[in-house]
Amino acid sequence: MWWAARSCWKTPSPSLAPRSKGARIRVSIPEFSIPITRAAFWSQEPLPGVASDPFLDTASGPPDTAFIEPLLRRRLSALGRGMLHCAGRVAADVPELRSVFASQHGEPSRTMPMLEDLAHGLDISPTQFSMNVHNAVAGIWSISRQDSSACTALGAGPETFGWGLLEAYSLHRSHGGAPVLFVYGDDRLPEVLTEFEPMQAPLHALAFLIAAPAARQLRIRRDPSVKGAAAAQSLRCLAAMANGPANTGAWAWTWV
Secondary structure (H helix, E strand, C coil), X not given: CCCCCCCCXXXXXXXXXXXXXXXXXXXXXXXXXXXXXXXXXXXXXXXXXXXXXXXXXXXXCCCCCCCCCXXXXXXXXXXXXXXXXXXXXXXXXXXXXXXXXXXXXXXXXXXXXXXXXXXXXXXXXXXXXXXXXXXXXXXXXHHHHCCCCCEEEECECECHHHHHHHHHHHHHHHCCCCCEEEEEEECCCCHHHHHHCCCCCCCEEEEEEECCCCCEEEEEEECCCCCCCHHHHHHHHHHHHHHXXXXXXXXXXEEC
């Protein structure tokens, strides 16, 4: 499980109205629109309802990571390959660009063996550890492209997808409209941890190239009043994209 590089939840101040211990503040954000030039989605198994808009590059099964040299490619898990498949689909021909890589759970398939080794008093594999940090996939992307542009590795609990999108859009706006790559991916938790995430999504990844002029606009409305639906943010956004009026050039997603 990757360590979260940033947290977008804020601990309530003691001066605020009384809250239960550990309560989280759900932040209100004005509606905004993200310009998207390209979009790609990958899942290990076909998912219904995500390929309605031909603008979205959709794939399932073995991911295409042939653009990464074999020595680096062998270090990637299925999740890492899926994330870089999507990144390559939308940004392979863009020489330099900032990027945001986001994941809620990161690499549970790597984390659990490491935790089991620790529980048995064994040393952790340096190779496993090096690919289990939160920016590992982003590092492979940077190395494979020889691109030293700034990269953010982000984790923000069940709202990682929404906060990752906002981070990428903020970079786009704060750097004069420069293109920014946003990549998101997640895998199912192992059975021993499923009680912590009842709404698990299947192994999947997606990427947006945020740039102008945009082929699509993703209009996002934040609704902090709705609770309990954040666990599948990425798939809810994809459903909104699939069901949206593609002929208008705009998708609409309510971030809850």
